[in-house]
Amino acid sequence: MALPRTLVLGGARSGKSTRAELMLASYPDALYVATSGTRDGDREWADRVRLHRERRPASWRTAETCDLEAVLADREDTAPVLIDCLALWLTAVMDEHGAWSDDSWHGGGEQAVQRRCEALAAAWAATRRPAVAVSNEVGMGVVPATAAGRRFRDTLGRLNMAVADASEQVLLVVAGQVLTVKAGAV
Known part of the structure; x- marks a missing residue:
């Protein structure tokens, strides 16, 4: 059976990356x-x-990039891909667009970040590669004290939902234990 597109969610230090690697x-x-x-x-x-x-196994290749859309769209490289992680990707995208301040967010940053998130979700849905993505589950924690923190949490939550919708499998890792959130067809 082919590896399904899988989103692995969890909190900090929950074991999500280890699970994805396994x-x-x-x-x-x-x-x-x-x-x-x-x-x-x-x-x-x-x-x-x-x-x-x-x-990681020594035979694995590593790419340090935030151009996830290109990685997922690559039709020449059919090797399975593990993306670790979407939260750090979003941080880089928000940095790129200066979307942490209210002025930048409302001055076009929100739309720019949203476009990148939509492009990533579309690339995830369209990829032919076996793919596993890791992301932080941020919806169960304390409400961030700052506008920038709430902006990040809300944006990551929406990105996680879009990627989960386009995944055949969604797992939640809690204290190293794996819970199946979604199994089956998109």
């Missing part, structure tokens, strides 16, 4: 797409990235 462990040619970028001088972040790299 789903692709039998594919020696998987492409791991890291959307985190680098954070110069942040030792704790560097340690997190190192641990992720050490966990």
Whole structure:
């Protein structure tokens, strides 16, 4: 059976990335797409990235990019793809459009971010590649104290819904335990 398009959701340190990696462990040619970028001088972040790299099979390729639409649309590369993660991708998109401030958000940033989210959801729905995406489930936590935090939470929630709608499988990881949210056809 072919690997279904799968969205793996969970909170911070829930085990979602590990679960996604296990789903692709039998594919020696998987492409791991890291959307985190680098954070110069942040030792704790560097340690997190190192641990992720050490966990992955040596045969996997890694691409550090936020051009997820192009990765998903690539018809030449048919290897399964693991995207980790949509929350960091959205952070980069919001950074790119300066969408954290109220002025930027209301001055065109919201529309620009929304267009990128729609393009990503469409690429996810259209991809022919076996694909697994990891994202943070942000709808169960505390309401963020800042407008920028609420903006991010709401936008990620809508992106997660769009990707989930176009997925055959949606999993929620809580304390390392996997709950099936959706199984079956789109």
